[in-house]
Amino acid sequence: xxxxxDKIIKKIYRIETKKTIGQIISEVFLIVLIVFSSMFIxxxxxxxxxxxxxxxxxxxxxxxxxxxxxxxxxxxxxxxQELPLxxxxxxxxxxxxxxxxxxxxxxxxxxxxxxxxxxxxxxFK
Amino acid sequence: xxxxxxxxxxxxxxxxxxDSYSHIVKKYTTSIYRYIKAKLFDKEEVDDLVQNVxxxxxxxxxxxxxxxxxxxxxxxIVQNELKMYYRSKKPTVQLSEDIYLIHDRKIDIIDDSYLxxxxxxxxxxxxxxxxxxxxxxxxxxxxxPINTIKSIVRRGRLKLKKTI
Numbered sequence: 001x002x003x004x005x006d007k008i009i010k011k012i013y014r015i016e017t018k019k020t021i022g023q024i025i026s027e028v029f030l031i032v033l034i035v036f037s038s039m040f041i042x043x044x045x046x047x048x049x050x051x052x053x054x055x056x057x058x059x060x061x062x063x064x065x066x067x068x069x070x071x072x073x074x075x076x077x078x079x080x081q082e083l084p085l086x087x088x089x090x091x092x093x094x095x096x097x098x099x100x101x102x103x104x105x106x107x108x109x110x111x112x113x114x115x116x117x118x119x120x121x122x123x124f125k
Numbered sequence: 126x127x128x129x130x131x132x133x134x135x136x137x138x139x140x141x142x143x144d145s146y147s148h149i150v151k152k153y154t155t156s157i158y159r160y161i162k163a164k165l166f167d168k169e170e171v172d173d174l175v176q177n178v179x180x181x182x183x184x185x186x187x188x189x190x191x192x193x194x195x196x197x198x199x200x201x202i203v204q205n206e207l208k209m210y211y212r213s214k215k216p217t218v219q220l221s222e223d224i225y226l227i228h229d230r231k232i233d234i235i236d237d238s239y240l241x242x243x244x245x246x247x248x249x250x251x252x253x254x255x256x257x258x259x260x261x262x263x264x265x266x267x268x269x270p271i272n273t274i275k276s277i278v279r280r281g282r283l284k285l286k287k288t289i
């Protein structure tokens with residue numbers, strides 16, 4: 001009976017090891033992919049805004065407080081109008097996905113940690 | 126660990142402490158093994174089934190209602206595994222390549238020698254079917270109700286399956 005029990009436990013560990021490692025790899029890969037995609041999209045947006053000279057709209061920030069107060073709302077609205085909206089939406093979507101994934105990772109952190117400890121103990125000790 | 130209830134063990138497993146599952150395995154393997162052993166005689170198959178039961182339970186542990194007792198749930202899995210086992214062991218009829226049965230309303234027998242296994246009535250109906258007559262047409266030809274034709278064909282098919 002002991003032999004059968006060991007066989008069952010070994011099989012469970014094999015399944016769990018595959019599952020946990022697969023889960024970690026896929027989550028990390030997805031997070032890295034989203035981070036790099038977001039960075040790329042962000043750089044494209046900045047590039048577009050630079051080409052359009054949209055950042056010039058904020059030159060008034062170097063002036064005194066009264067000028068800033070006067071131009072802030074108007075120029076901010078103009079700046080928003082000049083933003084490449086489809087890219088902004090994609091960026092927001094990616095960031096939301098990233099937040100969700102990080103939240104899941106934090107939420108399951110203890111569980112994953114315990115699993116990894118158990119797996120390590122079983123296979124290496 | 127002896128004093129820990131199944132509920133606590135399952136909570137621990139859900140928290141990622143996989144090693145706690147060994148308590149479940151140790152606690153129930155003997156009873157499950159004996160139960161399956163009483164139904165099957167091949168030791169290897171008994172071992173496989175016991176393994177499958179515990180693997181299925183492990184996979185279902187996230188969905189398992191901790192308020193419910195573990196043992197009946199495990200035995201429910203045992204029942205399902207046994208059902209699947211019996212189903213997989215059910216003998217299947219291998220039809221010879223010479224014969225080709227269509228399971229709706231027509232039957233086509235390529236080699237007529239198979240007709241010898243049938244009764245005169247069945248043979249008559251099968252040869253009409255082979256010619257392409259429908260059940261309705263055959264019932265008119267033989268002057269028998271359509272449902273009788275259908276049952277004769279069914280019986281004939283079963284006979285052929287058993288014989289071939």
